[in-house]
Amino acid sequence: DAGVTQSPTHLIKTRGQHVTLRCSPISGHKSVSWYQQVLGQGPQFIFQYYEKEERGRGNFPDRFSARQFPNYSSELNVNALLLGDSALYLCASSLDPSGANVLTFGAGSRLTVL
Amino acid sequence: DQQVKQNSPSLSVQEGRISILNCDYTNSMFDYFLWYKKYPAEGPTFLISISSIKDKNEDGRFTVFLNKSAKHLSLHIVPSQPGDSAVYFCAASTTGANNLFFGTGTRLTVIP
Numbered sequence: 735d736a737g738v739t740q741s742p743t744h745l746i747k748t749r750g751q752h753v754t755l756r757c758s759p760i761s762g763h764k765s766v767s768w769y770q771q772v773l774g775q776g777p778q779f780i781f782q783y784y785e786k787e788e789r790g791r792g793n794f795p796d797r798f799s800a801r802q803f804p805n806y807s808s809e810l811n812v813n814a815l816l817l818g819d820s821a822l823y824l825c826a827s828s829l830d831p832s833g834a835n836v837l838t839f840g841a842g843s844r845l846t847v848l
Numbered sequence: 849d850q851q852v853k854q855n856s857p858s859l860s861v862q863e864g865r866i867s868i869l870n871c872d873y874t875n876s877m878f879d880y881f882l883w884y885k886k887y888p889a890e891g892p893t894f895l896i897s898i899s900s901i902k903d904k905n906e907d908g909r910f911t912v913f914l915n916k917s918a919k920h921l922s923l924h925i926v927p928s929q930p931g932d933s934a935v936y937f938c939a940a941s942t943t944g945a946n947n948l949f950f951g952t953g954t955r956l957t958v959i960p
Contacts, residue, residue: 738891767947776937776950777851791948824891831946836882839891843911 738840740825746846747815755810755843759827765789766808767837768800771822780823783808787806800830812845820847851875852940854951856885858928862959867925869954871938874919878940883912883923886935896923928958 739758747753759766765784769777774794783802797813806827812819822844826837849932853872861867869883879900884892898912898921905912911924925932938951 765946769950774952776854776939776952778950779947779950782946783947792947808857826891832944836894837948838894839884841889841891 738825738827738838740823740840740843742843743841744844744846744847748848749815749817751815753812753815753845755823755825755845757808757810757825757827757840759806759808759825760838763808763827763829763838765828765831765835766802766806766812767826767828768808769824769826770794771775771824773821779825780810782831789831813841817847820845850952851878852938852949852951854938854954856954857952858955858957860959861928863930864927866960867928867932867956869923869925869936869938869956871921871923871951872919873921873940875940875942875949876919877942878949879943880904880941881912881914882941883910884937884939884941886937886953892937926932930958930960932956933958
């Protein structure tokens with residue numbers, strides 16, 4: 735069975751550009767969460783989506799947005815990139831949005847902003 | 849504001865000995881705690897969890913202890929193996945919440 739898959743694995747952007755990151759959850763998982771992991775820090779919650787609706791949002795500016803599609807895959811979009819957006823972006827899926835559900839993470843998309 | 853803290857960025861242990869990783873939290877509303885393990889170029893992998901109604905949970909070589917009064921939990925690995933070398937993240941959540949709060953991680957190195 736395929737795990738959580740993310741694309742692209744690595745990308746380089748310049749300040750002010752836009753980026754779209756993609757995630758496919760484990761088959762049967764309807765909840766997708768996005769986390770940002772800056773070097774030397776733990777993952778920080780950005781968004782959670784369940785059944786195509788936003789169920790939670792972390793302390794991130796409006797430049798960050800996401801959506802979930804009917805097949806439960808998800809996109810994370812970041813506009814007007816800043817140097818500080820350089821990070822590993824992790825997608826995780828779970829059966830439902832309960833906090834007690836174990837999250838299964840993908841390998842991440844490493845974004846470098848120059 | 850870091851609600852989950854792992855104050856030891858690294859730990860080295862001899863193979864066969866016990867590894868003890870520590871985690872502290874500040875939010876008394878947290879009632880579910882997890883440990884994740886992360887290898888380079890991979891996403892974090894769930895290891896073990898504990899609910900606040902328990903003070904210990906064991907799974908093979910891995911045991912998590914929870915001290916609610918001290919807002920402290922620890923992960924014990926016995927015996928440690930070289931394949932356990934990874935970054936370990938402590939995470940916490942509250943009932944009904946939909947996100948996890950992670951610590952900054954502890955890099956464990958098990959020396960053969």
